[in-house]
Amino acid sequence: MSIRTYTRLELAESQLTSAIGLFVSGRDRFSVITLAGAADVILSRLVMNKGAENFTQKIAKTESESGGVPVSLGAQGKAINDLLFINQLKHMDERDDGFIDLDREECALAAISKALVNYVALVGDQKDIVLAFKAWAWKNLDRTKYDVDALHGVSPGVQ
């Protein structure tokens, strides 16, 4: 047992790596959502600290421009977290009936994708977990449903 100094990026990276590992190996989707969600909170702040726009800020900006009504960062972040059931999978309050209706596959995929956008903004797109997830997406995602080519830019085999 020993105390060590960790960067917050290390803590987020470890959790995102686990989330991707669980996801591509077909394991528990709730754990994927929770881990990617936790990693993303840290990554989002680190992107802001770097002076760049994180995923939520970009979406809020787009929504504000298209809707003509300002969308606050807090409201946008909550809306995305609610959509992906990130808080529902780690909290239960007195009034909660305990039931959630979700597409766990879609939520897990989206939670990882969101965190990866922020991770790539911090460390680039050549890290192993980024390449592994892209390779998985290239091989497994339904092209009639997802813009897999946009995710890659080019085929992983061509990179």
Added chain:
Amino acid sequence: MSRVHKYDAAKEQLVTAVEMFLNGRDRSSVITLAGAASGIFDELVRRSGKEAFVDYGRRLARELNGKTPKRSSYVHHVNTKLGVTVHKHLWDGESDTVDLDLETLAADAVLRAMVDYMSLSGEDEPFVKAYLHWRWTNEEDGPGLIERYKQVPQRMKPK
């Protein structure tokens, strides 16, 4: 889209946390998953009429210090002590490094979730037994611990 009860979502996350812990996988992920499971089990134990881990801690604090901590404050305290908070939050102005004993925190975060899980569902399932076995064989002085526990006044034992 499927309907799931939070009990099942929390259990899946705890099972994943135990598997990762016993297989020597990433400790940060174990802490986050156990913390998420606890956030749900805590409320379910209260609804069952039994004493949740957090309420036992508050009762113990009253016995030792003469004052019962507020529940929300004590939950926050436990989440901070077990490293749960630092793995899912990063506030503006916070340091981007942190000193942690991840091995100990992971073992204890699982223990906290397991205590509440056992209050709800007993200790007969393989993942529960596996964790309890690990805990027993890794305690420095298991038999001594039992002897010391016997000496604890009844009012300070879990209900």
